[in-house]
Amino acid sequence: MKDKDGKPLSNTQRALRELRRMILSGELAAGTDHLESELAETLGMSRTPVREAALMLESRGLLEMRPRKGVRILPVSPEDMREIYDILTELESLAAQRAAEAGYGDADLAQLALSIAQMDQAVKDEDREAWADADDLFHQELVRLGGNKRIEAIVAVMSDQVRRARATTLFIRPLPVQSNEDHRAVYQAISSGRAEEAHERHRQHRLQAKGVLIGILEKHRLNSL
Amino acid sequence: MKDKDGKPLSNTQRALRELRRMILSGELAAGTDHLESELAETLGMSRTPVREAALMLESRGLLEMRPRKGVRILPVSPEDMREIYDILTELESLAAQRAAEAGYGDADLAQLALSIAQMDQAVKDEDREAWADADDLFHQELVRLGGNKRIEAIVAVMSDQVRRARATTLFIRPLPVQSNEDHRAVYQAISSGRAEEAHERHRQHRLQAKGVLIGILEKHRLNSL
DNA sequence: GCATTTGTTTGCGTATACATTAAAGAATGC
DNA sequence: GCATTCTTTAATGTATACGCAAACAAATGC
The missing domain is CATH 1.10.10.10 (Winged helix-like DNA-binding domain superfamily/Winged helix DNA-binding domain)
Known part of the structure; x- marks a missing residue:
């Protein structure tokens, strides 16, 4: 092989x-x-x-x-999701901050911009699978730009577990319009080097996502998936 | 066996x-x-x-x-230490905050108090090994109180790598007097439920520790250990 | 009937044998 | 003398065999 x-x-x-x-x-x-x-x-x-x-x-x-x-x-419970999102929130926000501090140019941020565009398109098409894939790419690339290999690895592991929960919830939840605005704001902050804002915007983005996901899980009594 | x-x-x-x-x-x-x-x-x-x-x-x-x-x-470089301390800073600070929010009583915080006492004693005795052991305990217990199993696991992994660098630097650096004050402040904040302060104090503690360690590594050209 | 014990099965932990393949050295040609 | 290819070697990747211990079943004693 x-x-x-x-x-x-x-x-x-x-x-x-x-x-x-x-x-x-x-x-x-x-x-x-x-x-x-x-x-x-x-x-x-x-x-x-x-x-x-x-x-x-x-x-x-x-x-x-x-x-x-x-x-x-292993099944994933709402409590697991809380743990995971808390970690993602902290580590990705730091990555966003570091990415902003690094002073990347437009070329460096091309992949980030691309995944945002893909998410916009996916929302237009109401194609949730495509949106999820592009969202994964955005977060992965964001963390990569943060420049901490260990954070990359940890986030990859946590994302694998989120993916399983999302496979179930993706078609229950509303179209992630808010999410796309968040991504754009984070991108802008990074692009113009506003580190503190990149950190905070991404942090709010993740807290929001956590709330939405946990809300769905509890509403639908999805205690294990 | x-x-x-x-x-x-x-x-x-x-x-x-x-x-x-x-x-x-x-x-x-x-x-x-x-x-x-x-x-x-x-x-x-x-x-x-x-x-x-x-x-x-x-x-x-x-x-x-x-x-x-x-x-x-695998050797550990100063760059590795930066990555690791950045992660420890974020995740442990969150744990400190959550511990403060949990409203633990004195009994719950006994182990934390004990390790602080042990560090005080160790500083008096100038016993760096004992101090390091107690310090490990403090951080481990703090994270446990934070209530996020995944953070516990990640911190344990990162701590293993820090331990190797510390084995070398422990006898080079000055006695960690400042560190002990930090721990006490974090303890007080948790004990009285001041979550924001617990977060911030611990954050500053870790940033400080990072600076000290990286400083030593670079000063002594310890590029790999 | 119920509990305890004995037998049986089954899946894992580990040792071991073997196939594979990259790396190092030898040999050959130029 | 240098490069190239062949050979050898050594260490890994994988399969397989087997003993052991746990789970389940059956049987025995009360």
């Missing part, structure tokens, strides 16, 4: 990507248990790479390995 | 603890490479549990597995 660059891809890496994909897509449902040997057979490889991949996914908080009970796909 | 509770401890767990200990103590020096088979022999077990432990330590950022180059103990 080779990847796009022609480099061979180890089975462990394949297992990692496949399992992650299966969890995020819901193919492996939250709360379900799966034997290592089952997963190995599904993926067409032996238990060893599956175990190694599972170990990594365990430290990303997507699953849990319980002796004799199989690999458990 | 059994642990304190009499429960058998898996070799993977033993490898995890041992390797972590060896890295933090410097027994496995930063920047050095080690074959899986060497480590396995050292620990008296086969490669399998060593690999599994290494995988976990890799996601904690303590080492890196590079095909054919062996397991590399």
